[in-house]
Amino acid sequence: MxxxxxxxxxxxxxxxxxxxxxxxxxxxxxxxxxxxxxxxxxxxxxxxxxxxxxxxxxxxxxxxxxxxxxxxxxxxxxxxxxxxxxxxxxxxxxxxGQFFPPRYNLENIPHDIPLFLSYGGIDALSDVPDVRILLDILKFHDPDKLTVQFIKEYAHIDFIMAINAKDIVFKDVLSFFKRYA
Structure with missing residues (x-):
């Protein structure tokens, strides 16, 4: 042990x-x-x-x-x-206090907390089917507090290092933070 x-x-x-x-x-x-x-x-x-x-x-x-x-x-x-x-x-x-680890219940995320979710169409780590499962769990989230960005041609690293990330991703992330600051 x-x-x-x-x-x-x-x-x-x-x-x-x-x-x-x-x-x-x-x-x-x-x-x-x-x-x-x-x-x-x-x-x-x-x-x-x-x-x-x-x-x-x-x-x-x-x-x-x-x-x-x-x-x-x-x-x-x-x-x-x-x-x-x-x-x-x-x-x-x-x-x-139990023999098996407890599940995280994502439905317990407060529905009024601002969330920004960005994903790409060819991301091998956060793939579209998995993100759709998460979006289904978040279906009761306050629509005014949930921002979803889908970029069809992006894979995982594109979100931080793509030559066009500043224009495609970062401006929306900054706008989100300004909106809820």
Whole structure:
């Protein structure tokens, strides 16, 4: 149990090591294109250029805890959004007072809280079917407080690094924040 807990809190993706590995792969093997590595995970980003990729690799990927990745995998595997499953019923009971982790009930999000939801048509991480499930859960949300932006040609990284994100995404996000500040 001690080893299990230790592994959960270890850092995953120590950035200097990952950066060195990816940089080495990209520089030494002309058949490997860094853009393709990113696309394999995020979907075919429409609007990146090589300068964006270089900038991305200077700052990403950021480290995270192994526990965070295990939780993501649990959610993906089970298809249910719950609190972290400690696997051992006794550990779950210690944390939650029950043998299995409680589900997050997204319907409990206050209906009058402002929400901005932006998603892309070719995003491999936040794909359209999953976003539609979320939108169905939010169907009773106050329509004046829910802003949904769909960008058909965008994949995951386009939302932060596309050459046109300033005009397509950021202006709407800033407008949303000004409206509810």
């Amino acid at each position: 001690i080893l299990y807990n230790l592994i959960l809190f270890l850092q995953f993706l120590c950035r200097p090591r990952v950066k060195a590995l990816v940089g080495s792969l990209c520089a030494r093997n002309p058949r490997i294109k860094c853009y393709d590595l990113l696309t394999a995970v995020t979907g075919l980003n429409c609007c990146l250029n090589s300068t964006n990729i270089e900038l991305f690799l200077k700052n990403e990927p950021q480290s995270t805890s192994t526990k965070n990745l295990v939780h993501f995998a649990q959610t993906f595997r089970n298809g249910v959004l719950t609190k972290f499953d400690y696997v051992f019923p006794s550990a779950n009971y210690r944390h939650y």
